[in-house]
Amino acid sequence: MTVSFDVFLSHDHDDFALVDRIEKILQRIKISAYVYEKYPRYGEYIPEVIKETIKDSKYFVVFLTHEGIASQWVNQEIGIAHAFDKLIIPVKDRQLQSKGFVELREFIYYDPLSPEDMIYRLIHTLRWRLSKQQAAEKGLALDCKCGSKFDDTLPSYEEVNDAIRKEGVFVYKCPACSGEIRVSPASLEVL
Numbered sequence: 001m002t003v004s005f006d007v008f009l010s011h012d013h014d015d016f017a018l019v020d021r022i023e024k025i026l027q028r029i030k031i032s033a034y035v036y037e038k039y040p041r042y043g044e045y046i047p048e049v050i051k052e053t054i055k056d057s058k059y060f061v062v063f064l065t066h067e068g069i070a071s072q073w074v075n076q077e078i079g080i081a082h083a084f085d086k087l088i089i090p091v092k093d094r095q096l097q098s099k100g101f102v103e104l105r106e107f108i109y110y111d112p113l114s115p116e117d118m119i120y121r122l123i124h125t126l127r128w129r130l131s132k133q134q135a136a137e138k139g140l141a142l143d144c145k146c147g148s149k150f151d152d153t154l155p156s157y158e159e160v161n162d163a164i165r166k167e168g169v170f171v172y173k174c175p176a177c178s179g180e181i182r183v184s185p186a187s188l189e190v191l
């Protein structure tokens with residue numbers, strides 16, 4: 001039996017730092033993401049776990065980085081997602097070529113040196129798709145330096161785009177210590 005996720009994040013282990021960062025952001029906005037390294041299932045047959053998890057996920061995001069394109073695992077996962085007719089969202093290093101099941105899809109391009117624009121596009125694509133299905137819960141999970149964790153309002157797309165245009169940040173107030181919590185509009189990460 002597998003747990004179902006909103007999104008499966010297909011990646012090569014060398015891209016774990018980036019994928020881990022994205023998973024944490026998605027957690028803040030209540031979108032559940034499967035990252036292989038975070039859900040070890042000791043003793044189970046890995047290809048079967050992966051197949052079931054992809055089948056039970058709503059969306060499939062694949063990281064076509066230098067390592068991802070070359071990865072046998074990633075290519076197998078793309079094949080599985082395709083077989084289950086999942087929406088495949090490819091995130092691709094703009095310098096690289098890729099073929100196969102992702103060839104004619106619209107990519108979210110990615111610059112390894114500054115992934116923020118890709119992160120913004122990816123989280124908003126997922127927000128939009130999941131809210132269309134009414135699957136996204138509202139709210140933004142925040143944590144303060146004082147140790148308090150709480151939920152506050154998730155800004156709308158309009159508020160996000162407006163803040164990016166004005167180069168501003170979102171400021172929240174911690175209910176425990178009244179301290180300011182500053183949040184990046186593009187990535188929704190606490191600054």
Ligand SMILES: [Zn+2]
Pocket residue numbers: 144145146147148174175176177178179
């Ligand atoms: Zn606080």
